[in-house]
Amino acid sequence: MAVIRDIEVVVFDVLGTLVDEPGGLRAGIREAVPTSDEAQVDELLALWQRYGEREQQRIGQGSRAYANTSVIDAEAAQLVAARAGFADPATVARLATAGQRLSPWGDSLSGLEQLSRHFPVLGLSNAAHTALLRLNAHAGLRWHQALSAESVRAYKPAPEVYQLALDNAGCAPDRVLMVAAHAWDLRGARAKGMRTAYVQRPVGDPPMSRDTFDWTFDGLGELVAALTGAK
Structure with missing residues (x-):
């Protein structure tokens, strides 16, 4: 089993990664x-x-x-x-x-809950502030902080969106893990120096052969085990 060390903050994409x-x-x-x-x-x-x-x-x-x-x-x-x-x-x-009004994937709520016991967990979404607020409430997503790209008036994969997450994380980029089901999203995070984890979803954008993400998981259960195994 993979074990992920030296991560201080976990950042999740929302649309497609945690909700359908x-x-x-x-x-x-x-x-x-x-x-x-x-x-x-x-x-x-x-x-x-x-x-x-x-x-x-x-x-x-x-x-x-x-x-x-x-x-x-x-x-x-x-x-x-x-x-x-x-x-x-x-x-x-x-x-x-x-x-x-999007439904969470079957492992999303438990995965967030388990990780939040060990790490600060952030959401980073292209969804507008108000839309993200209502989506979080509808789907039952619980964060330490939910960040909207609207704050920087841009859309991922624009670098300023990932910088928003880094500014809020307050630590070096290589100690922040970006989790997404979209390879294009992870490419943007990697370009800012963040660590990257691809999580497979039915509606995601799979990595290409040229992609060099740090980790790949079939679901959040594997990700949680890898992150908490060193705790």
Whole structure:
């Protein structure tokens, strides 16, 4: 079994790593369009995801002024409504907040609880402050601190987002462990000198052969064992 030493603070990505973001968006779309079949739900989900990714990239490239995820989700909900053919304002508004009602993976709550006995545990999310607050409450995520990229008006993998975590951790980057199910996220953390742990999830972005992350785990149980084995 792997044993991880010399880590003082553990930082977690949230969306996809600890909660099922696509599953929650699917549920929101089904609620908004109850007559939809799976093929239509897939189409509408893909529309939502493509839009969100594109707008975050545009912001990162400087071609759009910063807008938080609540604004982008509201725009995505309007696109989905137009494609699906509904316009009821209450239904659109409810759909826009689907990203605040995501379910945790089966090992997320126990993993956070166990790690928090041994380490300061931070969440680091692209979700807006208010969205992250409500998501944490809905999913039951318990942190020592939850950080939103909105604080630096950027989106991961922009370096200033990881610097936000490092500033709050208050220790050397190589004593901070970034945990994520997205290789692109871990690449950004590694570029700032953080240690990196990939955790496999059904909706993650797996490492490529060229990636050199410090550790890879099948779930949070393995991560907890590796981190607490040296305690």
